[in-house]
Amino acid sequence: MSYRMRVPCSYQGGKQRVAAQIADHLLEAAPGSNSRFYDLCCGSAAVSIELVNRGVDPSRIWMLDISSWGAFWSAIGSGKFNMSAFDKFLSELPADKREFKAHMSSLSMLPVGDHEVELYPLLQACSFGGKQIWRNGEHWANACFRDYWEPTATSIRRSPANPMQPSPTELRRRIEALVNGMKGVTCLNMDIMTVLSTPLPCDAVVYVDPPYQNTTRYAYNFDIKSFINRFQEKNDVPLFVSEGSPLNANATMLTFGGAKGGISGIRKGKHQEWLNRF
16 A cells, blocks of 8 residues: 555544554464454554555454444445545534534534434544544434644643644545545444354454443443453454453553643553453
8 A cells, every 4th residue: 555544533542552563463363364353342443454554455354333433434344435425524614723612512412414424533533632422322422522722921832732633634634545445344333242142253363442441431331351251152263352451461561652641631650551362
C-alpha cells in the first residue's frame, strides 16, 4: 500500500499507540500464511488497521463490536459506507470553530436516523476526552463535546485546542482511506458472547480488547474471565486479551510514549497496557 491507514479519530481506550506491538504478537502466533484474525470489541480498530497496513488481506479479518463502531466497520467492510452522506455532514459544520460544540450537541439530540454510521465518526471526533458516545435505542448517549480553546497570556500551551480531533479535512482523508483499504473485512455488529456458540477455525488467532476494569464506563460490559473460560472450552486457538494488568503468567507489558495525566490531568503516572496470551 502507498499509504498507512489510521484510526478515524481519538477514542478513549483505543490501541493506536500499541497496535504495532500487538500485531507483532498476533502475526507470530498465526499458524499459517492464510490464518484468520479475529478482532473482538474492535472499537476504532487500531489493531485490524495495523494488520492490513502490514499486508494482511482484509478478507482474513473478522471484527466484532456491539456499539456503533460495529455498525461503522460493517458498512466499511461491505462497501456500504455512504461518502456522500458523510460529506454532507462535513459541509454543514459551522465555519466558526467556536460553534462546533453547539452544532454537535444539536445533532446528538436528534433521533438516530438512517445515516448512523456516517454521522458517528463526526460525533466521536468531537467527544470530550475521546470518551465513547453510543447509541441507546433511537438516541445518542454520553454525548459531551469539546469547546474551542485559545491560549491566554498566562497559558502554558500556546496553540489553540480544536473542537474536532482530527480536523474535518483530516477526518475525511482518513475515512476515505479506510473505505478503500478496509473493504473486505467482515464486522459483526453484535454481542461478543455470540462468538461462543460455535468453535472458530483451527487456524484462527483471536484478539479481545474488553472495557478495562475500574475505568471510565462504556455502554457495554461483560465478564472477561468468564468469557475466557467459556472460549477455551470450545476453542484451541491462540487468544490474546488486553487489560490494564496481567491476567496470567503469559502476560507482556507493552510500552508506549505520550503525556501522562488522563483527561483530568491529575493522574500521577501512565496507565499500564498488558497483552495476555491464553
